[in-house]
Amino acid sequence: MDHKKNHIIFYCSDIRNSNFSKLESEGASGTISSMLWVAEGLAKTRNDVTIINEKSKDEPYLERGVHFLGLESQKTEDAITKNQAPKLIICVGIEYSDSFRKLLERTTARVWFWHHNPIKTIDHLKILKEKSIEKHIFVSLNHALRHIKINATAITSFYKKINIIYNPIDFNLLAAQLSKCTSHPLQPKVVKCAYVGNTSLEKGYLKFIELKNRVNANRSLNVEWHVFGGGLYNIKDFNMSQPTDTIIHGTIGRTDLYKKLNEFDFIACGLGGNETYCVSAIEAAYLGKKILTNRKGGQIETLSRFNFKYDIDSVTSSDYLTTLQQIRIPKKHLEQFHNVCYRNYSLVSVVRYWDSLIEDKRKRSCFLGNLPGAIRSMGIFK
Numbered sequence: 002m003d004h005k006k007n008h009i010i011f012y013c014s015d016i017r018n019s020n021f022s023k024l025e026s027e028g029a030s031g032t033i034s035s036m037l038w039v040a041e042g043l044a045k046t047r048n049d050v051t052i053i054n055e056k057s058k059d060e061p062y063l064e065r066g067v068h069f070l071g072l073e074s075q076k077t078e079d080a081i082t083k084n085q086a087p088k089l090i091i092c093v094g095i096e097y098s099d100s101f102r103k104l105l106e107r108t109t110a111r112v113w114f115w116h117h118n119p120i121k122t123i124d125h126l127k128i129l130k131e132k133s134i135e136k137h138i139f140v141s142l143n144h145a146l147r148h149i150k151i152n153a154t155a156i157t158s159f160y161k162k163i164n165i166i167y168n169p170i171d172f173n174l175l176a177a178q179l180s181k182c183t184s185h186p187l188q189p190k191v192v193k194c195a196y197v198g199n200t201s202l203e204k205g206y207l208k209f210i211e212l213k214n215r216v217n218a219n220r221s222l223n224v225e226w227h228v229f230g231g232g233l234y235n236i237k238d239f240n241m242s243q244p245t246d247t248i249i250h251g252t253i254g255r256t257d258l259y260k261k262l263n264e265f266d267f268i269a270c271g272l273g274g275n276e277t278y279c280v281s282a283i284e285a286a287y288l289g290k291k292i293l294t295n296r297k298g299g300q301i302e303t304l305s306r307f308n309f310k311y312d313i314d315s316v317t318s319s320d321y322l323t324t325l326q327q328i329r330i331p332k333k334h335l336e337q338f339h340n341v342c343y344r345n346y347s348l349v350s351v352v353r354y355w356d357s358l359i360e361d362k363r364k365r366s367c368f369l370g371n372l373p374g375a376i377r378s379m380g381i382f383k
Contacts, residue, residue: 005049007359011040012104013093014055021064028231028252030199031280032094032117035140035168040067042169042352043359051087055100089359091138094118097127111135116144117168117277126151129159136358137162140278141299164358168278169351171255172342175287178259192322194267194293195227197258197281204230205272205295212269212293212313217246220319227265229258262288266326269293271300272313286310287342289335291325303345307338 013019019033021041029037036052044050044066057071087110094117095101105112113136114128128134129148137159139145145163196209213226231252250261262268268285269292276282276298283300286292286309293313294300304310311325344350 006047007089008049008087009043009051009359010087010090010110011036011050011052011093012055012090012095013052014095014098014100019052019054019057020069021067024254025256026254028254028258031168031278034255034280035117036093036115037067038169038171038348039352039355041065042348043355046352046356048356048359055095055098089113091115092134105131105133113138116140116148135162136164139163139165140168141165141302143299143302144277166351166354166358167346168280169348170280170283170287170342170346172287172347174255175259175284178263178288191223191225192267192319192326193225193227193265194269194322195229195262195265196269196272197229197262197285198270198272198279199230200228203273203275205274205276208272208295208313209269212316213247215317216319216322219317222319222323224319224322229253229261259284259288262290265290267291267293267322269313271295271298274298276300282310283342283346286338289330291328291330303341306341307334309338 013033013036019029019037021037023029024034024037040050040052049068050066051068051070053070057069059069059071061068061070063069087108090104090108090110090112092101092104092112092114094115112134114131114134115138117140129137129151137148139148142165145165149159149163194212196206198204198206200206209228213224216224226247227250228247229250229252253261262285268281268290270281270285271279271292271294274295274297276295279294279298279300282292282294282304286304286307290309292300292304292310293316294304294310296312296314301310308328309330316322316325
């Protein structure tokens with residue numbers, strides 16, 4: 002009989018594509034993909050892992066060793082109360098809702114909060130001040146520093162609860178595309194630029210529209226504009242009509258996305274200035290793509306050490322894009338970046354951090370060695 006080390010519950014409220022099948026076929030947010038990969042990794046290290054989707058009414062099922070439950074299931078009630086006594090409940094990027102408060106009241110388990118989203122001051126302060134939360138997990142040092150800033154009055158007690166674990170990335174899928182990267186001519190007839198991410202104000206989609214308008218007004222060659230991601234697509238919310246010069250792909254599966262990214266010269270992502278981590282930036286840089294991004298945000302924490310990124314506000318014409326396009330990324334720099342990625346963001350490394358933290362083998366998980374990058378990511382220095 003296989004003995005399970007710990008009973009662990011991931012509690013989330015994002016109903017979109019919250020299982021492995023949908024992740025591969027339709028894609029999902031970085032929050033959901035990270036949760037799924039960590040859950041699967043912990044299940045493989047002999048933990049009993051359950052994902053409870055606050056907004057799901059699906060019948061219970063098992064996929065890749067992970068149990069899935071909806072909030073209204075009786076099995077869910079059993080899972081989060083003393084009847085089955087889980088060792089740990091990890092709340093994943095949820096808001097301070099009635100169901101969350103009831104969860105804290107009913108369970109006898111340890112409760113950790115895995116933060117993913119940009120700060121919404123009122124909700125975040127309630128969560129940060131919740132005494133029953135034992136640990137707060139942040140996805141970058143930038144992310145943690147911004148939370149320390151808004152919770153400065155309780156810095157002594159709050160600091161002790163802070164842990165930083167980067168989101169995992171499946172580099173096996175990415176590595177399969179490395180040898181297929183498209184080489185572009187030194188004098189291109191067209192420059193190809195893709196926005197990757199949710200098309201919302203929060204993610205900085207308006208910055209992408211502004212970039213497109215600037216370049217289109219000052220261009221000497223063709224620029225192709227593409228959008229990958231779900232969301233609002235600059236209708237009503239952006240007070241604009243549906244663009245005729247932009248190809249909208251929507252949200253697609255990870256494998257298809259990586260194949261598509263190889264076709265582009267530039268990837269625009271992490272534009273909002275409040276990005277907590279930005280999986281898309283790491284993925285695109287791994288493929289050797291140049292990143293157009295905001296100079297603030299969690300993505301700068303990693304990219305600041307490498308010459309893959311450019312401030313999106315500095316791009317004013319197609320000639321400037323052409324100049325950037327012709328800059329070659331040294332093979333040595335790309336190899337160094339790959340080593341950083343494997344060490345900090347690979348599934349194996351990230352799951353190892355989580356497992357050791359859960360087993361109390363690691364009192365804290367914190368990347369203070371990247372403090373210079375985190376300081377730059379706050380926009381203090383260019």
